[in-house]
Amino acid sequence: MVNKPDIHACFEAVTATWQYLVADPETRDTVVIDSVLDFNPVTSQISTDTADGLLGLISKYNLTVTRILETHAHADHLTAATYLQQKLVDEGNPRPEICIGARITEVQATFASKYQINASELANVFDKLFQDNEEFMIGKIRAKVLHLPGHTPDHVGYLIGENVFTGDSIFNPDVGSARADFPGGSAIALYSSSQTLLGLPEDYCLYVGHDYPPETRAANEVGEKYKPYTTVKEQREENKHLKEGTKEEDFVKFRSERDAVLGEPRLLHQSLQFNIRAGRLPAATEGGDMFLHIPVKASKELISLMRGPKL
Template sequence: MAAPQILTKFHAGTGTWQYIVADASSSQAIIIDSVLDFDPSSRKVSSTNADELLTLVHDHGLQVVAILETHAHADHLTAARYLQQKLSQTQPRPAIGIGKRITQVQRTFAKKYGVDEGELEDVFDRLWDDDEEFAVGDLVARVLYLPGHTPDHVGYMIGSNVFTGDSIFNPDVGSARADFPGGSATDLYKSTQLLLSLPGHYRLYTGHDYPPSERETGSESGEKWKAYSTVEEQNRENKHLKKGTVEADFIKWRAERDAGLGEPKLLHQALQFNIRAGRLPLGTTGGDRLVHLPLRVDDELRDLMDG
């Protein structure tokens, strides 16, 4: 199988790596983990980043056959629906795909945020089975089930490249939190071991990068943002998961670390948007599109105000 053409785009506002993976012989391509811009202070959704992805697609003469998610992100809004609609104006409609356990995540957060489950029906075109394969031109992509960060998490393997989402970060960043509903540090450890058992030259393309300050100043190239590392590098250098890391030690450390983390700043907006595959919430009678933000009220105050 020929090597894929991989175009990368970093979204600095959310620290997200986005990928366009193409088959050179047919010009068919997929987009992985796209981002729609959102300003929480103005509550404005905009498409600057997504339009730049479309420019890359256009400039390389690509036909996008699928827009893929590794999981229901809690830190950015997906551009999947927007991209699908825009691309459909000039080429066949690409499918939006995600791992099949998204239905579990949809049920969890529909209940939490009061989303009518009717809004979630058939918003994803493809729900991938574990180890399912699909074609991108002459390329073959395989779906890897990588739970831990979230219960629905998958990665996509194409040749010797794996698009890992948040299942593993660059070696000097380490690992993602595992305290979201259905998350599990035990599962996360097992998922990373699956990735780290791959041949050493395989490239692991991460979903996020939060580079420590010493990376830019300490590297000869001055490179700040890194899209991938090799399995060999991860086994040798990952600050949380390098070779020899004991499972019980990782699970204990991850639990302690997660207990002290604040929630992602776009958590509530992102989840309500992303379980809809990037569709807007239904409009109110006044024409507004609303997302719900839970209040935090201590017990004494709640009892007084509810009484």
């Protein structure tokens, strides 16, 4: 019989992100999955209300965090991984490992070049790089790392008991699927990853990384529309992009056309620079300031005019 974990699902509404605490009910050993650090792009101010809420739950339920897990380098929110790790240590707890899939090194290289980040700022920022299908324990509960590329090349999910924490590899059935147009993304790979998930036993639960409920979704008995999971059976029967019988070529055509007209995430540049550092701050200047690079965009004609006089 598979041990059943306790799962605490915490929704962060600003970035529509689901965060999870997954615990062995016997030992109280716990992992945190896809935590959120608050960021105001208008003021460039970082704050910790959301992450402190997780810490409050950890204390309330007397949990021991052994690992802080990331499904991928998120492009829509800042990770609270390093903040949580340091706060837990400061409070006298054992130091939890910050973990992610091994292909994060490819993503780090891509965005270090784009944003001119020194390699020294990325060295060993993650404590553990998981290999495909690697297993680890949460107390007495076995967990397995699933490589689920497509949204990003480094993307993984975590199979814990009869639950998969899917990140952005699949969304709830009435939302469908995530974009696949980030560097290294692939609609073909995303389709393949979805088939891996839909091939699991039908009663397994798929816990999503985000939820964007359509207006037509009915609220539950407490008036809440946001859902952390559905079953594999529900996904096979109802996922509007990927339900059973959907052909790869049809999905790839739809996803490619849809992605071509999507705007970039609101916190794209801040998130990527922060998250490939595992949630560490950028190096400070001699004056003590810390900077993130934000690209400036303009037409070719305007750029040509505004570069200054040609000498």
